[in-house]
Amino acid sequence: MHDIRLIRDDPAAFDAAMKKRGVAPAADALVALDRRRREAATGAQTAQARRNEASKAIGAAKAKKDEDTAAALMAEVAALKQRLPELEAEEAQAGNELDALLTALPNIPAADVPEGADEEDNALVHERGTWPSFSFTPREHDAIGPALGLDFETGVAIAGARFTLVRGDAARLQRALGQFMLDRLTREHGYEEVAPPLMVRDEAVFGTGQLPKFAEDLFRTTDGRWLIPTAEVSLTNIVREKILSHDVLPLRFAALTPCFRSEAGAAGRDTRGYIRQHQFEKVEMVSIVAPEESEDEHERMTRCAEGVLDALGLAYRRMKLCTGDMGFTAARTYDLEVWLPGQQRYREISSCSTCTDFQARRMNARYRPEGEKTTRFVHTLNGSGLAVGRTLVAVLENYQREDGSVTVPEVLRPYLGGLDALGAR
Structure with missing residues (x-):
């Protein structure tokens, strides 16, 4: 606001x-x-x-x-x-x-955000990692996944389109990925782990900008609450209607949660596979900072997300989104796009945004600078660290073997009882 x-x-x-x-x-x-x-x-x-x-x-x-x-x-x-x-x-x-x-008006873009209409006008910041090479033609995840437990047909039979039943090795890999991401953010980067509510009230989704303009993108419960589209909603609203002491800032929260999105604007897009689901898991980062800290915090948060991809050995690139591709509340957004060899293209796996004081004004979230009587609005930032399902897709495609098995990235092996491959017999 x-x-x-x-x-x-x-x-x-x-x-x-x-x-x-x-x-x-x-x-x-x-x-x-x-x-x-x-x-x-x-x-x-x-x-x-x-x-x-x-x-x-x-x-x-x-x-x-x-x-x-x-x-x-x-x-x-x-x-x-x-x-x-x-x-x-x-x-x-x-x-x-x-x-x-x-x-109803979106946030003001930062001065360095490129002008443009859509993703074609986004700016490349850098590329990291090396694309894997194969002695065979790499397959897409929806061809590899079923043998490991990605059951698309049963998911649709149980819940409808854009739902997947994940079982067996795929379920174990998904759990390992989420735990690894959360452990890395909390142990190495100082984020406080949070287990937040998955259902929230109107004022919570208003505060983070989903209401009133984007209600069709959400799922509503019979008692008038909303299923969270991302843990950003719950985590950012921790400071709603509060006046914080300057010395508690920055606050950094991280959560691994299910997320629920109607994908109202995605008709016909990614209808196959595990890329775009109504229900998915994501590790979310949220930072609450003083205004003078928000620029550095945006870079720090994005590097934290990049560190997860580095540790997993996945090639990726950082894109600065143009004005026409940014989210409603963002002043600047960096998208991280991971390389998928089966698709032969980069796909978004994380978005890290600074919202300046835009959300804070909607939530009336303030702090009192040291030595001052007046209060100021905090700045809020949010980012994916990472989208778990899309990371599973990336691991399947980048670590696939010709026989259909998948090598387990070394950092995930402790979470899988030491296994170095899944699907291997």
Whole structure:
């Protein structure tokens, strides 16, 4: 959510930022609503003060037996009593309209974010690792996976399209991947492990930006809660409506959870295999920092995610997303894309975003700088460390053998009882 004061101070700059994100100019409408709200608020305050003043004057006039003055004052008080609710209603209506417009607008992109319409305009930052070589034609994961326990047909029979039953070696590998990622983030990078709620209230998904604009991307329960699309929602809302001490920052949280997405905007995309599911597991990182720390934290978080890929021996590249491909709440996003030899292409496996104070304003999450009486909004960041199912896909494709078995990356072997291969007989 945006600071209306900044829009009021420089409406042209705000419209220019929104233009980069493909949003029509809105500053004039926002400033007009803000003016209307403030004028109504000032009018209500003035009327209330005059009502109080006139009410006291009535008593003084009666004490002097000045009935004409008392009567005039009583008529004025009666008129003010009638006018006050109108002014308060006008203030509330203008405020609601202003909030509705503000909450529908995306975050301002950072200055270094490239302008563009879609993923074709994203910028390569760097590539890491070496593509594996094979003495045979590598297969895609949906050809390798069934023999190891990726049961696409039964998943669909049980739950419908975009659900997969994972069993046997594939289930063991998926569990090992999630545990390895979480252990690495908590033991080596200082993230605090969290087991958060998987169902949240309206205000939680509003705070992280999924509501009201993206409700169709979520699953809702019968009692009005929402299944989390990512643990970002639960983890970021830990600081909702709180004023933190500066000395507790930065806060870094990590969680391994199921995630649930309707994939409303993905009709016809990745209908085969395990890439795009309604239910999947992900290790999520969330950082809560002071504003002056957020730039360094974004780089740190992205390197933490890259470290998981390095440890697994997977080749990848870092992309800086353009304005047209970034998420609603992000000011800057780095996508990590892993190399899939079966598909002969890079696929997204992690997104790491800085949201500046955009989410914090929606959540009213603040901190008190040391030595200051006033509070400021924190900055929030989130990133995947990594998407577990997509990492399983990457391991299957990059470590496949000609006989259909899969070599276990060395760092995962302790999680699998020392096994060096799956599917080997």
